Amino acid sequence: MEELRRxxxxxxxxxxxxxxxxxxxxxxxxxxxxxxxxxxxxxxHFREDRPDLVLTVEASGIAMALAAAHAxxxxxxxxxxxxxxxxxxxxxxxxxVYSYTHKQENIIRVDRxxxxxxxxxxxxxDFLADGEAVRGLMSLCRQxxxxxxxxxxxxxxxxxxxxxxxxxNGVKLQSxxxxxxxxxxxxxxxxxxx
Amino acid sequence: MEELRRxxxxxxxxxxxxxxxxxxxxxxxxxxxxxxxxxxxxxxHFREDRPDLVLTVEASGIAMALAAAHAxxxxxxxxxxxxxxxxxxxxxxxxxVYSYTHKQENIIRVDRxxxxxxxxxxxxxDFLADGEAVRGLMSLCRQxxxxxxxxxxxxxxxxxxxxxxxxxNGVKLQSxxxxxxxxxxxxxxxxxxx
Numbered sequence: 302m303e304e305l306r307r308x309x310x311x312x313x314x315x316x317x318x319x320x321x322x323x324x325x326x327x328x329x330x331x332x333x334x335x336x337x338x339x340x341x342x343x344x345x346h347f348r349e350d351r352p353d354l355v356l357t358v359e360a361s362g363i364a365m366a367l368a369a370a371h372a373x374x375x376x377x378x379x380x381x382x383x384x385x386x387x388x389x390x391x392x393x394x395x396x397x398v399y400s401y402t403h404k405q406e407n408i409i410r411v412d413r414x415x416x417x418x419x420x421x422x423x424x425x426x427d428f429l430a431d432g433e434a435v436r437g438l439m440s441l442c443r444q445x446x447x448x449x450x451x452x453x454x455x456x457x458x459x460x461x462x463x464x465x466x467x468x469x470n471g472v473k474l475q476s477x478x479x480x481x482x483x484x485x486x487x488x489x490x491x492x493x494x495x
Numbered sequence: 496m497e498e499l500r501r502x503x504x505x506x507x508x509x510x511x512x513x514x515x516x517x518x519x520x521x522x523x524x525x526x527x528x529x530x531x532x533x534x535x536x537x538x539x540h541f542r543e544d545r546p547d548l549v550l551t552v553e554a555s556g557i558a559m560a561l562a563a564a565h566a567x568x569x570x571x572x573x574x575x576x577x578x579x580x581x582x583x584x585x586x587x588x589x590x591x592v593y594s595y596t597h598k599q600e601n602i603i604r605v606d607r608x609x610x611x612x613x614x615x616x617x618x619x620x621d622f623l624a625d626g627e628a629v630r631g632l633m634s635l636c637r638q639x640x641x642x643x644x645x646x647x648x649x650x651x652x653x654x655x656x657x658x659x660x661x662x663x664n665g666v667k668l669q670s671x672x673x674x675x676x677x678x679x680x681x682x683x684x685x686x687x688x689x
Contacts (some may be wrong), residue, residue, distance in 0.1 A: 309540060324606070325609070329573065329574065329576070329605075329606060329609060330570060330571055330572070330573045330606075330609035331561070331562065331564075331572040331573070331574070332571060333564045333565055333569040333570060333572055334569040336561070337565065337569065358556060359553070359554035359555075360553035360554035360574070360576075361553075363554060363557045363558055364558075364561055365558055367525065367527065367530070367558055367561055367562075368561075370525075370527045371527055371531065375527040375528040375531065376527060377526060377527060378524070378525040378527055378558070379522055379523065379524045379525070380523065380554070382523070382554075408680070411523075411617070412518070412523060412524075414519070415519070415524035442600060457621070464505060
């Protein structure tokens with residue numbers, strides 16, 4: 302998506318070889334206009350898949366999920382909650398998410414009632430790196446017998462395996478921008494397809 | 496706000512004497528249409544105060560802040576991050592937030608660059624109870640010499656002191672629904688003013 306790509310190139314900062322700092326417009330300070338344009342881009346891509354629910358994980362995924370949900374006709378948004386391992390409760394469905402950055406396993410969880418069987422789920426998240434968060438969200442859907450009709454990502458780290466894993470597994474994935482590499486403080490994007 | 500009040504009465508659940516469960520439409524599963532209506536209600540109330548930035552705290556405040564920001568002409572949204580006490584960093588401004596529920600002090604923090612001096616800040620949050628979160632956000636603004644032009648809340652617990660404290664201190668506060676008390680599993684709302 303051209304506008305997001307431009308903002309990443311103009312304002313984003315690369316740190317080391319794998320951190321892309323875009324919190325000045327995406328996930329600490331949110332450029333609301335850009336955000337709703339991103340929502341429109343996802344909606345255009347996934348409308349034909351007739352999602353009826355947008356699923357994400359707190360916290361920074363929430364804004365993006367809402368923008369997509371709004372553009373798709375005000376679909377409900379469900380966000381999984383993070384936190385320590387919780388005791389299994391009857392009304393909760395859980396999945397482990399391993400964080401390579403923090404070298405620890407977290408649990409994400411959703412109230413079963415909010416992710417009913419047969420839902421057509423569009424998963425939205427801000428970053429895709431190792432793909433652990435998306436895999437966790439897909440696991441919640443699988444446990445609930447809800448169908449994942451697509452995955453929309455703002456920024457994919459193309460040099461990490463999450464995107465390839467999803468594509469190889471037949472998941473319809475749309476990343477609005479794909480980072481090819483990060484070097485000398487710069488973020489280098491992969492040319493847009495098509 | 497009539498629609499929010501109706502949903503609280505029809506779907507909300509009271510637990511004990513101080514927990515109002517509204518996560519089926521407000522802060523776990525989000526009813527996107529209701530959310531944007533709430534954004535319109537806040538915008539109508541605060542437009543004359545000319546906010547240029549909406550400030551909230553992760554996670555469940557983000558959706559509401561965005562809805563308000565969108566209705567006010569796509570203002571930027573900044574969300575404070577929660578977490579353990581962090582080492583003071585030059586670019587971070589912090590404030591303590593005491594949680595009466597969890598009996599512990601948390602730190603909220605914002606990158607100074609995203610809350611510039613002279614900003615006209617509208618604070619938005621989902622719940623107002625003891626008012627600790629709002630006071631923390633106000634402290635961030637004070638430290639940054641940004642002006643708080645108003646505070647918009649979805650659900651105020653009228654039986655807890657946060658709302659009274661803010662009003663007595665001359666803060667322009669709009670709560671879209673005020674809970675009078677919770678008893679026998681029911682949420683009883685305070686009649687709307689005016």
